[in-house]
Amino acid sequence: MRFADESYNLRIELDTKNCTLSRAALEKMEEALAPLREPVHTFPVSDFYITVVYHSTPEDYHVRVSMVLPGRTLFTGERDSNPVSAFSRCVRKLVSKLKAYKDSLEAKPQKTKAREGTVQEVVPEAEPDADQLRNAIAERDYDAFRRATYVYEEAVRKRAGRWIERYPDFEARLGAAFTLEDLVEEVFLNAFEYFDRWPDELRLGEWLENLIDPSVKALLKDPEAELANLDAVRTYRETVQEQD
Template identity: 35%
Template structure:
């Protein structure tokens, strides 16, 4: 008995933007970065939406990646579609890497090593060298591992913070989850690590990013909420 090799399927939908042959090749090259990470999955479908807004003169990128039992979405808006696509793909790669690590059981092993059986507070002093090294190397997976000691307490903080935003809380479980907000907070911490001032405990600084992460979803300045809606649409297909 033989089995067909998994096929990486992509579809590109554009509005107000017609990519040239060279631009299509550039898009394909970015997609290939994702393909290399998911070769072992039997289902691999990547939906790409590029929309140009002539009023704001900005490009909005939305990506939705469908894997078995799991769909990830990212989005970005800027004056350059190349820049937005690259940023969206990079965010997607970070989510894939973390997802694969979760499947392998690495997070649980790392949490045990971090001693998370004790009470963990968001203002706990972190291993700054480990965090800084991960950021310097552009290694989001290692960064996420360094975050395990505060992940559960951050999740609890997000849950309490949601009470301040009933309009967001009402969408939990429908449009997005607490885990999405937690991940958005960590991505913000990774991307803006250089803004952290050492005189503040790292966990405290990460906690200050909860509100911007929630407001990013509520106001959708970067297209994140529409990306989530885009993901929901493909989940229903």
């Protein structure tokens, strides 16, 4: 199902699996988009993907949304027995992400913008905090691990964006089935889960780069399971951050 809503500056694509949404539900979902009106106003028309999957066990709806913007894809997901409620929460979370992204764009110096995309290796923006990294692994705290490795995130994103050019199947499904942000999160989650396998002879950035290819293959092999895992991790991180 595809439709455009120029008042929201969005091209919207809705995909449902194992369910059919009522007209009333669709109307309520359209109303739930209202908070996005102002944040997207300054962007060109953007692609907005909504996926609603019904699960008979535990009888709920898994809603995932992604917004493809110039230079970045924003995404989030929620589960609820009511698809409209899940979608409304997704929109609220996406509004926060969109505002944060706009703030980051406005804060970047023009020279930095001009240089974006030129780095060929996964090099951190600053030296990572080694103690914070070790403590995160010791305590099995993924949110702390992501904070400690945040200095690598932009470099991983750029390298992953180039790497997927080797996988036409992945590129063809980008935005609809999964996003570049899904791949980036998959890389860091794999790094967290298999941190004890980090080869001593490699810098952390080199190892993260080596994890991009198996992460692509994992998403292609079983996207539903991998995305469900990523959504659970993101929900956990957002809950932790809201409590801070």
